[in-house]
Amino acid sequence: MPIDLTWLAAMRSMSDLATRQTLVVDDVEIELPVSNGRGNTRFRDWQRRVLPDIVPDSVNADAPERTPFRLLFALTTGIEAGASMEEAVSGELSPLENLFRAETLTKKITLAFHVLAVKAASKGESESKGFTERTLLLLCRNDDGSLDVDLIRDLVEQMRRPPADLDLAQRIVLERIQPGWSPLAEPTFHLPETAKAAEVPFDLEASRLFREDLRTLIQAALPPADFFQQLNLLLILHLGLYQPRVASVLNPQMDFLYKQMDAPDPRNLQDLEETLRIQAQHHPFAGRLYCRAPDPELRTISLRTPARVSFEELDTSLAVFHFHLLILVQLRRLAEVYLVNQWGDVDAWRQGELTSEVLAKLQAATRGPRQLIERMEREPQFESFLRKALTALCVRFAQTQVAETSRERAFDEISKSASPLHALRRLYEMYNIQSSRNAAGSRAYRQGIQVTSSLLQQGQYGLVQARQRVGAFFELGAGVLPLVLLLSIGAGREKVPVDNLWTRLERYGLRFDSEERERLLAHLRSMGVYERYSDAGEAAYVRNLMTPRVA
Structure with missing residues (x-):
């Protein structure tokens, strides 16, 4: 259904819509998104794409080695090491520095070959814009959302082995960091309370596959050095393909939501449910990427080579996924405030103080396109609220996020869009181009295919290779x-x-x-x-x- 032009005009005539914090829509007070949200307003940021059950981290291209580092830093008790990693590999041990510290895109990081190495790392190394323990914990959750605590503990214990089990160089460095340390001493495994709350993964197959693989790797009982190397390869494989895998699940579901907003029809929900049934039986990402075998002969490759075409198609899919995440963040917040307003829990919701039971109920009711369409079908007032609220968001976006020279074009896009949801998607696309004229510098590129490529392009240890004049393609190292x-x-x-x-x-x-x-x-x-x-x-x-x- 096209945008209600009368409501659109009312929103445009509101003199303070660009600056106010809240807006009442159909007796529901919504919090309006803001630019560069920080602290308590971070959940209202226009560019927020963090969803705890889909993408828990705001990812930029980074090194896979950061993830085990973050895991050990976050899930073990805090201690102050006797010496820093920089001190441990100084002096006569300086030739060992490159063995225990890796170069990333921005700085050196300590390799998490042992929990003591993590505790001895420099201040600030725990901060990361890559995949962190949050994504790893999501991948270690069971179908009911509970955490596989035993699996996480077993992983941490692999990094707490006694120094006698390590090689000579590792033993020497650890002895400098904490003389006489044994696995009986701290740091020990510690699971924060925040990690214990249930969180059902949006892509159940991704977590099932990761748990299977991680358990197999642990059961292989490899020597510490081999285990650490294979763990990083496992993270390259799963984290590098994580967003592509989830995108293949979410993108088709979002298409049905656009259809419903354009032309409400009970068949949209029926078709979506059939799609979900098919996805549960056969994951849409299975066998999706054409890949080449290891290629020591450097065979000829062209732009039409299937492995190259698959990479280009994935680039497009991840860009679409980027916009879907941004939109789903806004949709969930609108649906949540609508429901807590009905339940009388608005204040608790805004303060983050909902009971675990109410929070679980709220998350289940706003999980994705299926739940939104179901409620739109069941409650016409919810559909009315959603359309009006999205229209208000579109006007505020055009006023605060779009360059002044493009603002009238933005309003023209809004007025002629198939629905407020289509309009918001178009505005995000305009902003993406506006933020960087170079496609490789846009948010959709940096948080999409660049993350995937940077993790998977690891020479013979990766899944992506590249050639001049052709670009990147999939090849099993x-x-x-x-x-x-x-x-x-x-x-x-x-x-x-x-x-x-x-x-x-x-x-x-x-x-x-x-x-x-x-x-x-x-x-x-x-x-x-x-x-x-x-x-x-x-x-x-x-x-x-x-x-x-x-x-």
Whole structure:
């Protein structure tokens, strides 16, 4: 339904809409979004894209090594180390610095090979704009939203091993940091109260797959150095593909919400429910990205190569996902204030003091497009409220976020949009271009494909390669293969049919056509981990490199 032009005119004629803090819409007082929200107003920021069940972190391109660092920093008791990491690797041990501190885009960070190293890190290293423990905890949640505490504890304990289990260089550095330390001493595992509250992941399959893989890696009982390396590769794999995976779930659902706002129809909800049923049976990200096998020969690649096309398509998908997150943040806040107004809990909601029961009820009722459409169908007054509130947000956005030279064009876009939701989406797109004329500098790019590419482009240990004049494309690095084999076969198992490998890779979103499959199998054969006992291929197996072979 088009925007109510009478209501739009009323909003434009309101002299203080750009500066006021609240607005009453259909007897519901909404808090209006602000620019550069900080502290208590951060939840009202126009550019906020943090949703605890979808993307808990406001991510910028960063190093995967930050995530285990943040995990150990946040989930262990606080102590003051006897010496800092900088002091520990100074003097005669300065040649070891590059082993224990990594260069990132902005500064050096301490590698979290042990909990003591994290506690000895410089002040400020715990701050990160990358994926943090919040996303890791979300990936470690069960289907009911409860945290798999045992899994998290086991992961932390892997980083609390006695110095005697570590290599010589690590032992020397830890002895300088905290002489005589043992796992009986602090820092020990500590789960904050805030992490104990249930949070149902929006993408259940992402958390299921990560928990399976993390548990397999822990059960493999690798030496500390090998475990730390493989953990970082695991984080590259899962965090690098996390936003693409969630985008494949959210984007189609949001399309139905746009349809409903454009032309209300009960069939929209029916079609959405069918889509959700299909997504539950077969994840939309499974086998979505065409990928090349390890390529030591540097084969020719063009803009039409499937692995390159998949990267471009993912770029578009993540840009759309960026706008959907921004809009869903605003939609949830509007739906929440509408409901707590009905329940008489507005003050508690604004102060963050809702009881756990009411909070869980509120989250379930505003989770996504399905819940919003259901309420619009059931309560016409909610639909009326939502349309008016979104229109008010559009006017305020045009007045406060759009450059003055483009403001009239923004109002023209609003008035001719299919619905207030379409208008808000268009305004966010205008702002994205306005904030940076260079596409590579826009928010949608930086928080979308740049994050994915920066995490996955790790040479032979990544999933993305790049060539001049062609750009980035998906290619499975040879250094990732031992981990992929372990996760496909399982800890303690020697070999499985090769179909298990293809199934696992598809769950990660990777697809190999027949030619690339043959190339990958040839590479595995050269590694001595592929066995084929029949010409037809019925008896073909892949072996586990991380399990000792029985003589």
